[in-house]
Amino acid sequence: MAIKHFASLSLVILALATTLLAGQAEARRGLGGNLCRRANYPAICRSAVKGLRNPYAAMSSAIRQLIAQTNRAKRLAAKLGRSGAGEVCRESYADAIGDLRTCSVNLRRHDKPGLNINLSAALSAFGDCDDALSDYGRSPLSRKNQALHKMASNGLYLATLIH
Incomplete structure (x- = not known):
């Protein structure tokens, strides 16, 4: 029995x-094996995740790419000299890099709320730079900042795929 x-x-x-x-x-x-299919900016997402299918690995790659691009923007902001916008952007980028490094820690610890908070903080820091640049018209940083916004937005999307 x-x-x-x-x-x-x-x-x-x-x-x-x-x-x-x-x-x-x-x-x-x-998702058709394509993590980026539903991202806000699929082409940018695909270049950041490079065909990875694991959401954790893709998120890690996206964070590394975003840190690298933010460092480039920070160097570009340094070339603006001590202008108000240049200084605000340098500080904003430094804050964003700190937030993104914390995102890497959040990801390793499977801390999804912390990941979302820190990605949002980085996005906000890019917005602070945008606000400073708006007083000065077009700038070489404007285009770079738009790309950073798109990458961070995609990062927030990728975070939704992590369980």
Whole structure:
């Protein structure tokens, strides 16, 4: 009698495992294996994640790329001299880099709320630079800042894929 119940329990567990695995496979197929398909800026997202299919690895790659691009923007801001906008942008970029480094820690610790908070803080820092630049018209930083906004926006999207 106990063997009969054990066999039934085994079948139930097998059915449950199959259902769960099929659900995960369906979720990945929903994205077509392309994590960036539903990103706000898919082309920019694809270049940041370089074909990775694991959301954690893709998020890590996107953060590294965003840090690298923010460092480039910070160097460009330094070339503006001690102008008000240049100084605000340098400080904003330094803040954003700190926030993005914290994002890497959040990701390693599977701290999704912290990841979202720090990505949003970096996005806000880019906005602070935008505000400073708006008083000075077009600047070489304007285009770079737009790209940083798009990358951070994609990062927030990628964070939604992490469970």
